[in-house]
Amino acid sequence: MNPGSDFPAAPDSGIDPGPGAWAVRAEGVVKTFGRGDTEVQALKGASIDARCGELLMIVGPSGCGKTTFLSVICGTLGFESGRIEVFGSDLRTMSTAEVTRFRGENVGFIFQQFNLVPHWNVLENVSVPLLLAGAKRSRAEAAAAAILEEVGLGKRLKSSPRELSGGQQQRVAIARALVHQPRLIICDEPTAALDAVTGHKVLELLRSVACDRERCVIVVTHDSRIFEFADRIAEMEDGVVRKVHGRGEYHAQYV
Amino acid sequence: MFRLALKMLYGDRAKYLMLICGLSFCSLLMTQQSSVFCGLMLWTTATLRNVQAPVWVADAKVEQVNEAVPLRDVEVERVKSVPGVQWAVPLYWNIVQARLPEGSFQLVQLTGLDGASLVGRPGKMRVGRVEDLRLPGAVIVDQVAVAKFLKKGIQLRVGSTFEMNDREARVVGICETQRSFLGQPYVYTTYSRALEFAPPQRKQLSFVLVQPAPGHTPAEVAARISQLRGLRALTEREFFEETIWWYVKNTGIPISFGTVVILGVVVGVAVAGQTFYLFVHENLRFMAALKAMGARTSTLAGMVLLQALTVGFIGYGLGVGLAAWFGNAVLKGGEPPFYLPWQVLAFTGGIILFICCFSAAIGMLKILRAEPAMVFK
Numbered sequence: 049m050n051p052g053s054d055f056p057a058a059p060d061s062g063i064d065p066g067p068g069a070w071a072v073r074a075e076g077v078v079k080t081f082g083r084g085d086t087e088v089q090a091l092k093g094a095s096i097d098a099r100c101g102e103l104l105m106i107v108g109p110s111g112c113g114k115t116t117f118l119s120v121i122c123g124t125l126g127f128e129s130g131r132i133e134v135f136g137s138d139l140r141t142m143s144t145a146e147v148t149r150f151r152g153e154n155v156g157f158i159f160q161q162f163n164l165v166p167h168w169n170v171l172e173n174v175s176v177p178l179l180l181a182g183a184k185r186s187r188a189e190a191a192a193a194a195i196l197e198e199v200g201l202g203k204r205l206k207s208s209p210r211e212l213s214g215g216q217q218q219r220v221a222i223a224r225a226l227v228h229q230p231r232l233i234i235c236d237e238p239t240a241a242l243d244a245v246t247g248h249k250v251l252e253l254l255r256s257v258a259c260d261r262e263r264c265v266i267v268v269t270h271d272s273r274i275f276e277f278a279d280r281i282a283e284m285e286d287g288v289v290r291k292v293h294g295r296g297e298y299h300a301q302y303v
Numbered sequence: 304m305f306r307l308a309l310k311m312l313y314g315d316r317a318k319y320l321m322l323i324c325g326l327s328f329c330s331l332l333m334t335q336q337s338s339v340f341c342g343l344m345l346w347t348t349a350t351l352r353n354v355q356a357p358v359w360v361a362d363a364k365v366e367q368v369n370e371a372v373p374l375r376d377v378e379v380e381r382v383k384s385v386p387g388v389q390w391a392v393p394l395y396w397n398i399v400q401a402r403l404p405e406g407s408f409q410l411v412q413l414t415g416l417d418g419a420s421l422v423g424r425p426g427k428m429r430v431g432r433v434e435d436l437r438l439p440g441a442v443i444v445d446q447v448a449v450a451k452f453l454k455k456g457i458q459l460r461v462g463s464t465f466e467m468n469d470r471e472a473r474v475v476g477i478c479e480t481q482r483s484f485l486g487q488p489y490v491y492t493t494y495s496r497a498l499e500f501a502p503p504q505r506k507q508l509s510f511v512l513v514q515p516a517p518g519h520t521p522a523e524v525a526a527r528i529s530q531l532r533g534l535r536a537l538t539e540r541e542f543f544e545e546t547i548w549w550y551v552k553n554t555g556i557p558i559s560f561g562t563v564v565i566l567g568v569v570v571g572v573a574v575a576g577q578t579f580y581l582f583v584h585e586n587l588r589f590m591a592a593l594k595a596m597g598a599r600t601s602t603l604a605g606m607v608l609l610q611a612l613t614v615g616f617i618g619y620g621l622g623v624g625l626a627a628w629f630g631n632a633v634l635k636g637g638e639p640p641f642y643l644p645w646q647v648l649a650f651t652g653g654i655i656l657f658i659c660c661f662s663a664a665i666g667m668l669k670i671l672r673a674e675p676a677m678v679f680k
Contacts, residue, residue: 119676124595145599151675152597159678163592167314168307179304180598236679 071264072098077130090116092287103265108284123147156225160237164209171205177228195223215246235267308606322614329571330622337647340560342640349483354423356512357521367546373506387519392417394510395497402466411490415497431476442472445480448488467500583666595675615659
């Protein structure tokens with residue numbers, strides 16, 4: 049048991065960061081898709097802990113349940129059994145509307161395909177999380193412009209995402225994920241659509257702007273070129289987390 | 304977010320234009336056809352406007368203004384005796400044959416007014432004076448007669464003559480009337496002379512026109528007159544509505560126009576519904592991303608509804624505008640009929656609103672069903 053919580057420590061984590069420092073705590077999460085003959089159990093009791101201030105990568109072969117686990121952790125997908133706490137809030141006890149509000153306030157997303165609306169300019173794309181939270185347009189755009197300056201796109205505010213390179217688009221996505229100051233950043237294959245050099249730069253940027261003491265970054269990837277940026281790497285296989293490696297361990301062992 | 308929803312809509316130009324075109328076409332088709340239908344229905348009641356009277360009295364079997372079952376002349380006196388009647392005058396109305404000087408024939412709507420009062424006189428004279436109807440053999444013809452006679456090579460003007468029932472009619476004036484459903488010109492004369500121009504019948508009186516006395520409403524007076532055996536009295540409004548309903552029930556006109564209107568609705572639903580569905584489908588990934596980022600379902604539904612209503616509003620405006628332009632510019636001659644009352648605008652607006660809501664509902668359903676987790680796929 050961890051102090052301040054009735055939540056058991058995840059197996060093999062080897063981490064006991066003290067009260068209040070856990071960002072995500074998932075225990076025995078089960079998720080099944082389909083029914084009858086088409087039933088597939090994507091998560092078979094997956095468990096993981098993630099701390100504030102760390103960049104945790106979830107790796108594993110295709111179909112092992114990485115993305116499903118990520119979706120369940122951030123509350124975009126329900127689950128059958130197990131328990132997930134995000135910053136102390138138990139997702140199972142929250143209604144759909146509460147989970148949606150919680151995501152809007154606490155979670156930033158970086159997607160593999162960026163998901164930038166092509167008809168909106170860069171500034172508008174980035175200001176969306178604040179607008180959704182009810183901020184006025186002027187305040188949302190000012191905050192968006194500031195974060196875009198930080199990611200090096202201060203001169204492309206009015207550009208369409210179509211006019212940007214893949215790396216630039218992912219930088220816009222990072223800005224969008226951070227603009228409302230969320231405590232949890234969820235990244236799904238953030239470098240999959242990028243070349244090696246650009247992918248490296250994006251992760252460098254992500255580490256520099258996203259990682260701080262108050263925030264946790266979870267990255268799902270199978271791109272071994274970026275493993276070096278992880279504080280810990282959770283290795284998934286067949287719907288469960290097999291092992292959690294410390295900084296450099298997994299890199300030294302497998303790459 | 305609503306501003307961004309509109310940018311999303313305007314950004315997809317192909318679908319945006321397709322939606323506008325589909326809804327404009329639908330709106331144009333419905334407005335234009337409904338207006339032509341209304342115009343036709345107005346034509347059926349032209350006599351009520353060309354011969355104005357607060358209360359019309361006819362035979363009890365009469366169902367609409369274009370059928371006149373003759374009454375006895377004494378009915379005028381019976382009507383006058385009803386309390387609340389200020390005055391009552393006879394009206395002759397029938398379709399008779401006019402023989403033109405060069406020998407050809409033209410059917411005309413012979414309208415015989417009370418000679419003393421000239422009640423029911425034409426509202427607008429182009430040439431001449433209504434009072435000249437009291438001159439021997441005098442008739443006033445309308446602009447339709449001028450046009451019809453001209454087609455036969457005869458220039459009708461004051462002083463021109465033609466024959467009805469072998470009696471000479473002399474034109475003393477040209478008036479303006481509203482075109483009637485049958486399209487025959489109106490020829491006004493006095494009641495007594497109309498009886499000479501018309502083929503003889505045992506009973507000749509077509510209608511009795513009544514003015515209620517001060518303090519009595521037309522409806523009240525009409526109800527009292529209707530109690531007289533063999534008579535039916537209607538206010539001008541009632542006669543107008545009954546005539547239109549008679550044509551609606553007894554002719555194929557509503558079916559023919561209704562089919563085109565339904566076609567317009569089907570085209571609108573099909574084009575707008577499908578295009579909007581495609582639009583939402585293509586943007587579903589972005590909508591799911593917004594959902595993942597914390598967008599409430601009501602926000603997303605509002606965005607979709609706004610997009611649908613925007614194209615609906617523009618399409619409606621364009622369609623109605625085109626129909627109005629068509630009515631004013633192309634149909635200046637009054638043929639085919641065209642009348643665009645606010646009810647048609649409201650009807651078209653209602654249908655377009657329905658199409659937009661239907662399209663938006665399909666889109667919303669898709670968004671509601673979309674798991675925000677789909678953005679990770």
